[in-house]
Amino acid sequence: MIRYLNMNTKLILIFAIILFQSCKTQQLQTKASLPKVENQLNGELDYSKGGIELVQWQKSGDEISLGSIDKTGVIHFNLPAYDIKALGRSHMEYHFESQLNMLRCKGKGDFDMMGQPLFKTPYEDVYSQLYPPMYIKKYGVNVAYVSPVSDEELLVKENFNKIIGDKYYWMYIDRGLDFKDTCIQETFQDTDFEIERSADIQFKEGWNFIKSSLVELQNYGENNEEIMPKKILFTQSSPESKDVKWYMVRIMDDEKILAAKKEYELQNK
Structure with missing residues (x-):
């Protein structure tokens, strides 16, 4: 009887160890799959100091929280569901395609002077x-932003729309929808040239x-010295894709951030 109990105790112990290791492995795999910031800024924007919230604004002007960055640089999304129809048309781009x-x-088809289809x-x-x-919000103000791209070079101002690569965006929609279309437009740089935008989402x-x-x-331009896009393709991706690189970009220096911190602490005493 004692031997039987000892055997059961050993089996329970072995099962508990296996279960613990399995849970630990799953947690590590989950954390490893979460997106992480590629660069670590200095000073108040160092994510290891904590307190970094990710925000954006609805067309109504209301701020929403989209998640946070923890002290290891891992991005945790907490995307809220909301009634986008309740915001009304006055706050929206009237046409889905314009997004x-x-x-x-x-x-x-034809369009009016404001660009609306007839x-x-x-x-x-x-x-x-x-x-x-x-945007990165800290001490109640926007101090930086996080930009998901395939290559850091895409963030250089002089390279805007002049380098092959990918940019990523969140988009909220009120329904499931298969959208596959191609749009050819004259370029605003030179009406003798065209740009093709295609979507398969x-x-x-x-x-x-x-x-x-x-x-x-x-x-285009004199001696073809200027560069502009010719073809752009919109598809669906995942924030956990290894192709996506997340970069923090500063928009406020430490002096201004520290001033905001002082005011924030006074208001929250």
Whole structure:
């Protein structure tokens, strides 16, 4: 009897150890799959100091929290569901396609002076909002932003739309929707040139992580010295993709951040 109990105790102990190791491994794998900031800034923007919140604004002007960055640089998203229709049309880009700059396409109808189509589109009743890079909020003010890209060089101002690569955005939509379309437009730099934007996205209701890929460039101007996009492709991605690199970009120096910190602490005594 004692031997039987000892055997059961050993089996329970072995099972507990296996279960513990399994849970620990799962936790490590989950954390490893979470996105992490590529660069660590100095001073008050050093993420190891904590207190970093990620925010954006709805078209209504209301601020929403999208998550946070922990002290190891790991990004934790907490994307809130909300009733985008309740915000009303007055706060929205009226047409879904305009979120991806796929209006005023050649051969797809006429537009008025304001760029609005003089015809019905298949997506007129769709409510959506494309969110630009997330802002970092600390001490009650926006001190930086986080930009997801395929290459840090894409963040250099002089390289804007002049380097092959990918940029990423969050987009909120009121329904599931398969969107596959191509839009050819005259370029604003030179009307003798065209730019092609294509989309192949299977939207789900709520938040979607969209990849904007600049896949082809073209030269224009005197002696073809200038560069501009020729083809852009929109597809769906995942924030956990290894192709996505997350970079913090400072918009406020430490002196101003410390002043904001002092005011914040006085207000929250």
